[in-house]
Amino acid sequence: TQSFRITLLPGDGIGPEIMAVTVDVMNQIGSQLDLSFDFQEALMGGAAIDETGSPLPEATLETCKQSDAVLLAAIGGYKWDTLPRHQRPETGLLALRAGLELFANLRPATILPQLVDASSLKREVVEGVDIMVVRELTGGIYFGEPKGIFQSETGEKRGVSTMAYTESEIDRIGRVAFETAQKRQGRLCSVDKANVLEVSQLWRDLITALAADYPDVELSHLYVDNAAMQLVRWPKQFDTIVTGNLFGDILSDAAAMLTGSIGMLPSASLGADGPGVFEPVHGSAPDIAGQDKANPLAQVLSAAMMLRYGLDQPAAADKIEAAVNTVLDQGYRTGDIMAEGMTPVGCKAMGDAILEAL
Amino acid sequence: TQSFRITLLPGDGIGPEIMAVTVDVMNQIGSQLDLSFDFQEALMGGAAIDETGSPLPEATLETCKQSDAVLLAAIGGYKWDTLPRHQRPETGLLALRAGLELFANLRPATILPQLVDASSLKREVVEGVDIMVVRELTGGIYFGEPKGIFQSETGEKRGVSTMAYTESEIDRIGRVAFETAQKRQGRLCSVDKANVLEVSQLWRDLITALAADYPDVELSHLYVDNAAMQLVRWPKQFDTIVTGNLFGDILSDAAAMLTGSIGMLPSASLGADGPGVFEPVHGSAPDIAGQDKANPLAQVLSAAMMLRYGLDQPAAADKIEAAVNTVLDQGYRTGDIMAEGMTPVGCKAMGDAILEAL
Ligand SMILES: CC(C)[C@H](C(=O)O)[C@@H](O)C(=O)O
Ligand SMILES: CC(C)[C@H](C(=O)O)[C@@H](O)C(=O)O
Numbered sequence: 001t002q003s004f005r006i007t008l009l010p011g012d013g014i015g016p017e018i019m020a021v022t023v024d025v026m027n028q029i030g031s032q033l034d035l036s037f038d039f040q041e042a043l044m045g046g047a048a049i050d051e052t053g054s055p056l057p058e059a060t061l062e063t064c065k066q067s068d069a070v071l072l073a074a075i076g077g078y079k080w081d082t083l084p085r086h087q088r089p090e091t092g093l094l095a096l097r098a099g100l101e102l103f104a105n106l107r108p109a110t111i112l113p114q115l116v117d118a119s120s121l122k123r124e125v126v127e128g129v130d131i132m133v134v135r136e137l138t139g140g141i142y143f144g145e146p147k148g149i150f151q152s153e154t155g156e157k158r159g160v161s162t163m164a165y166t167e168s169e170i171d172r173i174g175r176v177a178f179e180t181a182q183k184r185q186g187r188l189c190s191v192d193k194a195n196v197l198e199v200s201q202l203w204r205d206l207i208t209a210l211a212a213d214y215p216d217v218e219l220s221h222l223y224v225d226n227a228a229m230q231l232v233r234w235p236k237q238f239d240t241i242v243t244g245n246l247f248g249d250i251l252s253d254a255a256a257m258l259t260g261s262i263g264m265l266p267s268a269s270l271g272a273d274g275p276g277v278f279e280p281v282h283g284s285a286p287d288i289a290g291q292d293k294a295n296p297l298a299q300v301l302s303a304a305m306m307l308r309y310g311l312d313q314p315a316a317a318d319k320i321e322a323a324v325n326t327v328l329d330q331g332y333r334t335g336d337i338m339a340e341g342m343t344p345v346g347c348k349a350m351g352d353a354i355l356e357a358l
Numbered sequence: 359t360q361s362f363r364i365t366l367l368p369g370d371g372i373g374p375e376i377m378a379v380t381v382d383v384m385n386q387i388g389s390q391l392d393l394s395f396d397f398q399e400a401l402m403g404g405a406a407i408d409e410t411g412s413p414l415p416e417a418t419l420e421t422c423k424q425s426d427a428v429l430l431a432a433i434g435g436y437k438w439d440t441l442p443r444h445q446r447p448e449t450g451l452l453a454l455r456a457g458l459e460l461f462a463n464l465r466p467a468t469i470l471p472q473l474v475d476a477s478s479l480k481r482e483v484v485e486g487v488d489i490m491v492v493r494e495l496t497g498g499i500y501f502g503e504p505k506g507i508f509q510s511e512t513g514e515k516r517g518v519s520t521m522a523y524t525e526s527e528i529d530r531i532g533r534v535a536f537e538t539a540q541k542r543q544g545r546l547c548s549v550d551k552a553n554v555l556e557v558s559q560l561w562r563d564l565i566t567a568l569a570a571d572y573p574d575v576e577l578s579h580l581y582v583d584n585a586a587m588q589l590v591r592w593p594k595q596f597d598t599i600v601t602g603n604l605f606g607d608i609l610s611d612a613a614a615m616l617t618g619s620i621g622m623l624p625s626a627s628l629g630a631d632g633p634g635v636f637e638p639v640h641g642s643a644p645d646i647a648g649q650d651k652a653n654p655l656a657q658v659l660s661a662a663m664m665l666r667y668g669l670d671q672p673a674a675a676d677k678i679e680a681a682v683n684t685v686l687d688q689g690y691r692t693g694d695i696m697a698e699g700m701t702p703v704g705c706k707a708m709g710d711a712i713l714e715a716l
Pocket of ligand 2: 196448452607
């Protein structure tokens with residue numbers, strides 16, 4: 001039996017419900033494939049603020065560091081939106097990324113054939129879309145110094161945030177992106193704003209230079225405004241996209257929404273070594289929390305990404321992804337992806353269907 | 359007879375062709391409404407680089423300053439893409455914006471009923487979409503200091519761009535946005551990244567405070583990643599959007615592409631006083647330049663925006679917009695918006711159809 005230590009961060013809103021389903025799925029897959037998971041639950045987000053005053057308590061970060069992988073559900077909610085910034089749930093997320101040095105964020109935007117009609121885009125435009133956004137996650141304008149609200153010479157306030165990248169930061173995310181593209185269709189599109197921003201100019205120069213090490217990958221470049229347009233116009237042109245923290249935030253969300261079903265999309269955040277964090281793209285949906293209405297599939301698929309990218313257990317990941325495919329084929333749908341002729345189910349029932357399919 | 363001095367910047371690629379059509383349209387409307395236009399042509403973009411070495415010669419900026427409004431077509435092309443940054447066409451555009459202090463960029467994204475099917479989105483999602491993006495144009499990360507590629511302490515290069523806004527910069531674009539919303543449906547959505555960026559925090563605080571002066575406008579806020587999602591998911595929820603330079607660059611292009619016909623979209627860039635610049639959203643399309651294939655309608659509609667926002671001649675603007683509507687109803691289509699059963703025309707023939715319709 002191979003054994004793994006997994007930190008669970010159920011967080012807020014629908015987090016605990018979808019996490020519960022996912023733990024059941026993992027336990028079942030474990031017993032089938034002779035893997036054992038040692039789950040350790042820890043506080044994060046609003047739940048942590050309520051108990052400790054901090055959105056990422058020191059103890060939680062320690063637990064994460066000592067595990068093989070971290071499974072995060074969702075954090076945040078109206079209740080904590082008005083707190084000062086250092087006490088907000090999002091600040092905990094940024095601290096987790098920094099604390100574990102999770103510089104590479106992988107965000108797939110995949111259209112599942114069963115859910116093509118959920119998209120706001122025409123069937124022929126989105127059918128078969130399969131994009132992987134590789135987003136830099138611990139640099140850029142999210143963390144650049146100086147930042148703050150300062151007094152300017154004229155006596156008025158001036159808000160300042162700094163978008164900065166060093167050579168080594170660009171190099172390491174670039175390598176992850178080229179390697180990701182190699183395992184996919186071999187096409188990498190780097191997105192920047194090099195016609196205006198100096199930081200993007202450095203980005204483009206270094207990504208261009210890296211291409212020499214990956215002759216099997218076809219590299220292209222787009223400005224971020226054009227990339228946003230092209231995602232809307234003809235998303236199938238993309239295979240792998242690499243970009244900085246802020247552009248990746250925007251473009252990965254736009255790409256996710258092309259699918260029309262963000263309740264289905266997982267993500268992975270990886271560091272050089274140490275545990276990765278795996279979480280759904282969707283939020284904590286406080287409006288439906290505790291009502292057994294949430295779609296647990298993105299969380300379940302995040303566990304699959306954890307098995308694939310974090311624990312090197314591709315067979316287990318394949319099985320989970322196949323089970324999700326099966327339940328969709330069987331017509332089970334939570335409210336967010338419900339369509340005519342399908343069978344409506346709640347969060348728990350969807351979980352049961354997956355266990356069944358496994 | 360009222361008389362106006364108009365600087366024409368035909369620029370590169372298809373610029374001269376679509377400008378020629380537009381000048382004819384303006385002359386005709388002038389003779390109908392007893393307006394006289396004194397056109398002055400000046401060099402900008404690649405054309406200016408080739409003749410003077412600079413993408414915005416001093417003489418051009420002077421001519422612009424002495425006119426009542428500036429009509430720009432399109433600049434740029436492969437030929438100038440590899441020049442050092444200070445000699446690139448885009449640099450001329452940024453210098454024009456700075457030189458005329460054009461802090462407010464109005465970018466409508468309107469779906470014309472005749473062209474609904476050109477969109478990559480489903481008819482029911484885009485039909486009736488009518489969004490105005492108010493983008494701050496002379497501040498933010500486009501102009502913030504410090505910027506450059508510096509040596510970091512570790513000896514590696516560090517690219518730096520600074521996103522900064524002062525109170526007065528936010529205040530003046532905010533007022534333009536609220537006033538724009540007042541003239542539209544009275545709903546204003548401010549887009550920022552206040553959960554991460556200090557500069558956005560200041561932005562949000564000030565826009566929120568401004569709302570007290572415009573009690574008839576309903577103000578909401580979205581984070582930029584969510585705004586990108588919502589534009590794709592259900593664009594009809596938006597009326598007027600206000601945002602900073604970079605977010606506006608990205609979101610206005612995404613919004614434009616929702617229409618599926620960016621060959622139709624004009625824009626206006628306005629300063630406190632002094633002339634505004636009016637130009638199509640699309641680029642210079644060097645691949646079809648000089649072949650009489652370009653769609654001149656965005657340029658013609660830019661002239662309408664100029665008449666409305668720059669010269670206070672709404673009647674003339676209305677007439678031009680009605681004429682564009684007529685030619686579309688008549689089924690005339692350039693290649694970019696061609697559809698089954700319609701009549702294909704070139705750039706000049708489209709111009710003739712508009713003159714006819716007037
Ligand atoms: C919550 C927020 C800080 C976060 C981000 O901007 O990175 C979120 O939007 C995301 O994409 O994970
Ligand atoms: C050409 C470029 C500098 C410009 C910008 O980024 O503002 C363009 O994308 C635009 O939106 O007008």
